[in-house]
Amino acid sequence: MTCDEFKDxxxxxxxxxxxxxxxxELLSHLQSGCADCNSFLAETREAVTLxxxxxxxxxxxxxxxxxxxxxxxxxSRPMQTGLSKPLPRRVGIFQALIGGxxxxxxxxxxxxxxxxxxxxxxxxxxxxxxxxxxxxxxxxASVQRTRENLRQTSETLRLTTERVQMMQSPGVQMVxxxxxxxxxxxxxxAYYDSSNSRVEFYATDMRPAAPGKAYELWxxxxxxxxxxxxxxxxxxxxxxxxxxxxxxxxxxxAFAVTQEPALGSATPTMPILVKGAVQ
Amino acid sequence: xxxxxxSNNNSPFDPSDAFLMSGIRARDSESFSQxxxxxxxxxxxxxxxxxxxxxxxxxxxxxxxxxxxxxxxRYDASRSSPLTYLMRVTRSRLIDRLRARRSRQxxxxxxxxxxxxxxxxxxxxxxxxxxETLRTEQHALVSRxxxxxxxxxxxxxxxxxxxxxxxxxxxxxxxxxLGTIKSRIRQALSRLRQTxxxxxxx
Numbered sequence: 499m500t501c502d503e504f505k506d507x508x509x510x511x512x513x514x515x516x517x518x519x520x521x522x523e524l525l526s527h528l529q530s531g532c533a534d535c536n537s538f539l540a541e542t543r544e545a546v547t548l549x550x551x552x553x554x555x556x557x558x559x560x561x562x563x564x565x566x567x568x569x570x571x572x573x574s575r576p577m578q579t580g581l582s583k584p585l586p587r588r589v590g591i592f593q594a595l596i597g598g599x600x601x602x603x604x605x606x607x608x609x610x611x612x613x614x615x616x617x618x619x620x621x622x623x624x625x626x627x628x629x630x631x632x633x634x635x636x637x638x639a640s641v642q643r644t645r646e647n648l649r650q651t652s653e654t655l656r657l658t659t660e661r662v663q664m665m666q667s668p669g670v671q672m673v674x675x676x677x678x679x680x681x682x683x684x685x686x687x688a689y690y691d692s693s694n695s696r697v698e699f700y701a702t703d704m705r706p707a708a709p710g711k712a713y714e715l716w717x718x719x720x721x722x723x724x725x726x727x728x729x730x731x732x733x734x735x736x737x738x739x740x741x742x743x744x745x746x747x748x749x750x751x752a753f754a755v756t757q758e759p760a761l762g763s764a765t766p767t768m769p770i771l772v773k774g775a776v777q
Numbered sequence: 778x779x780x781x782x783x784s785n786n787n788s789p790f791d792p793s794d795a796f797l798m799s800g801i802r803a804r805d806s807e808s809f810s811q812x813x814x815x816x817x818x819x820x821x822x823x824x825x826x827x828x829x830x831x832x833x834x835x836x837x838x839x840x841x842x843x844x845x846x847x848x849x850x851r852y853d854a855s856r857s858s859p860l861t862y863l864m865r866v867t868r869s870r871l872i873d874r875l876r877a878r879r880s881r882q883x884x885x886x887x888x889x890x891x892x893x894x895x896x897x898x899x900x901x902x903x904x905x906x907x908x909e910t911l912r913t914e915q916h917a918l919v920s921r922x923x924x925x926x927x928x929x930x931x932x933x934x935x936x937x938x939x940x941x942x943x944x945x946x947x948x949x950x951x952x953x954x955l956g957t958i959k960s961r962i963r964q965a966l967s968r969l970r971q972t973x974x975x976x977x978x979x
Contacts, residue, residue: 506944506959509966514872515943545969547861549938550868552919555818556825562835563813566842570806573847636805643792 499523504535512542574629664698665689673753675774681705684772688715688753697727699753701772704732707757714758716766719748724766729758751776794859802849809846816860817842820867826939827871837874841867872941922972930965937962 507524510516670691677684686701712731716724755772800808824834936947948955
């Protein structure tokens with residue numbers, strides 16, 4: 499069988515519709531290490547696995563959720579013990595009617611039942627103890643998660659406060675940038691604090707950077723070469739980027755954005771996509 | 778009942794699927810509820826689409842989520858994302874059910890010829906596989922990817938994937954040559970790979 503024929507089988511295999519009889523030969527071909535077929539399988543699986551996401555979601559009936567949660571709750575409830583069942587009393591009649599050996603067997607069975615009931619009760623108490631321990635662990639984990647959430651919230655608040663303070667500071671200049679004909683829809687704003695060379699840069703309506711590339715901000719000094727001021731991508735609109743810019747003795751007269759390889763570049767690659775001058 | 782983690786749909790700190798799965802492994806029923814609320818309607822939609830029967834779809838959906846809870850140890854985070862795992866488990870059960878149903882149908886049909894699945898499809902007007910309302914980014918991307926196929930390609934992929942039909946069954950159903958169906962599906966997959974290639978699978 500050619501790899502092309504194997505690939506048709508791989509399509510069916512990845513969709514769960516391959517005949518069982520064909521599976522053995524296909525799997526041994528994959529195991530023989532055929533790179534082409536193995537990567538084809540991986541790619542095909544990737545492509546089809548998420549197809550269900552294209553379906554319009556359908557709200558399940560509310561009772562389904564209820565049934566699941568009930569079943570979960572039942573699972574952690576302790577077992578019913580057998581102690582509520584009364585032990586049979588008519589041992590004497592059994593002995594008389596059936597005979598010693600059989601009665602002895604029945605007696606043994608009854609003692610075994612008592613023993614089982616005791617064991618069940620111990621098991622049930624043990625289960626309750628385990629359940630309590632599990633609940634305690636869950637509570638601990640929950641507290642931990644809440645603490646982490648709180649820490650993240652505080653951090654975000656701190657950063658936001660810093661940004662707002664910076665934008666309101668009197669020594670800060672605001673520079674509006676506009677997209678050039680390469681990206682006419684783009685808009686950006688830079689808040690530049692010349693005392694500490696700090697730049698807060700916000701860009702909106704930029705197209706996502708090409709694969710393997712990212713956008714780079716440049717400070718254009720009065721004299722000399724443009725200075726790199728940081729990299730950013732434009733996957734979510736209106737995301738502010740705070741860039742720590744190396745301090746410069748030069749007076750900055752303009753800002754520019756170009757598209758560079760993802761790791762940046764020493765000099766800007768034309769064309770300039772967004773630019774603006776300090777007033 | 779354990780206290781719930783502070784989160785709402787608009788919070789930037791919504792727990793990720795992976796976070797909820799680890800909660801489930803730790804027997805936190807709250808994590809389980811959140812995961813169910815997040816993905817239940819998609820799982821249910823897949824079940825309805827493939828089985829064309831809401832009651833059976835509900836059964837399978839419950840089986841899937843129960844397995845998620847009861848056999849949480851089976852999920853291996855290093856092998857796939859929680860969503861991928863969920864899709865795989867769901868499809869596997871759905872295909873089992875379809876196979877069982879079809880062998881029953883085959884036994885019942887007087888001629889040995891396979892027929893009937895796409896007839897069921899026609900009778901089920903409330904199932905619209907690729908409707909226009911787009912709720913999430915992934916939903917939008919996959920819908921768009923499917924929309925980028927030709928109608929014949931789309932039909933072939935749907936029959937292969939959502940109706941779990943073999944190439945031969947599709948060719949017989951559509952009265953087209955087997956080779957045509959095979960290459961049509963390969964082309965469709967190639968286009969889907971291109972458009973879905975950038976999709977985040979986490």
